[in-house]
Amino acid sequence: GAVVSQHPSRVICKSGTSVKIECRSLDFQATTMFWYRQFPKQSLMLMATSNEGSKATYEQGVEKDKFLINHASLTLSTLTVTSAHPEDSSFYICSARDFAGLATSEQFFGPGTRLTVL
């Protein structure tokens, strides 16, 4: 299957700092990428849909000014957690869909980034 990478895998930062997480599709072009947040023992909660060349679409309750998403190319989307606070500590996972063939519906997930804000 297609490969999605995510960097960094773990990050620990002080409260008030900003953290950037990168999501890359390595062997396919992803017009659309998705950003999820996952709390311990809970499901994947969609935060936003990232579209290449346009503004991201945020889910209800997700602050767009706090979680900045940039999808500058067909293989890279970034999520920046601005002015991070301890409550932002979570597991962030991206996914991408390969639209080379529209019959393909599978989402390929990145390995996730564990963010800990002290």
Place this chain on the structure above:
Amino acid sequence: GENVEQHPSTLSVQEGDSAVIKCTYSDSASNYFPWYKQELGKRPQLIIDIRSNVGEKKDQRIAVTLNKTAKHFSLHITETQPEDSAVYFCAASIQNYGQNFVFGPGTRLSVLP
């Protein structure tokens, strides 16, 4: 919007027994239903999926059934093994350009040796 429910939240079975996880969805327009397996601290991995034009799909020990009328679908794992222990998520989606998945809350499966 779509709402996906999943039961049970936890499931323990003896090695070799079968496990069944059930999901219901609310949006009749949904037509693609994947199942993902997530091991602790790792990414979700697709294990099987089904489209609305099919009632059942099987891949070795794993099968999925879909009842469009009742809007529910189920994952069946036969001859369970300890390595099947993980969290399983169902999802529903409209198979279309750019549509996201709505995930169920997950089922933690434990296969006891």
